[in-house]
Amino acid sequence: MFANPDFNIFHDAGTLIVLCTKPSSTFVEADCWLAAENLMLAACALGLGSCVIGSAVAALNTLQIKDKLGIPAEFSAVVPIILGVPNGETNATPRNEPIVLAQVQ
Numbered sequence: 001m002f003a004n005p006d007f008n009i010f011h012d013a014g015t016l017i018v019l020c021t022k023p024s025s026t027f028v029e030a031d032c033w034l035a036a037e038n039l040m041l042a043a044c045a046l047g048l049g050s051c052v053i054g055s056a057v058a059a060l061n062t063l064q065i066k067d068k069l070g071i072p073a074e075f076s077a078v079v080p081i082i083l084g085v086p087n088g089e090t091n092a093t094p095r096n097e098p099i100v101l102a103q104v105q
């Protein structure tokens with residue numbers, strides 16, 4: 001996919017939001033993922049589509065790309081999310097049953 005010049009890692013979305021953090025405490029990355037979930041739910045409520053682009057994280061954390069995007073060197077990109085107007089309806093994804101490890105009565 002990456003070798004194909006027509007492949008757009010960001011799926012031609014108009015907006016990329018990169019949640020970044022400084023390594024200041026144990027749970028800063030978890031905070032980013034929680035914020036990401038809220039952001040994606042808010043986008044959905046506004047009729048926008050969103051998608052986490054994990055495959056962009058390594059590139060976003062290179063000095064060259066950080067510099068280009070204005071991400072200070074001491075910050076790390078954790079969650080890239082694209083936003084855009086959906087290009088049509090998307091069918092719901094089938095879900096596996098959750099594995100319940102214990103039930104308290």
Ligand SMILES: Cc1cc2nc3c(=O)[nH]c(=O)nc-3n(C[C@H](O)[C@H](O)[C@H](O)COP(=O)(O)O)c2cc1C
Binds near residue numbers: 051053054
């Ligand atoms: C950590 C993480 C990384 C992801 N990285 C990518 C990515 O690089 N490119 C992409 O198109 N989708 C990416 N996705 C989106 C998933 O492929 C999938 O579409 C999304 O999780 C929705 O899942 P569902 O179809 O089961 O609802 C990522 C999702 C997560 C949670």
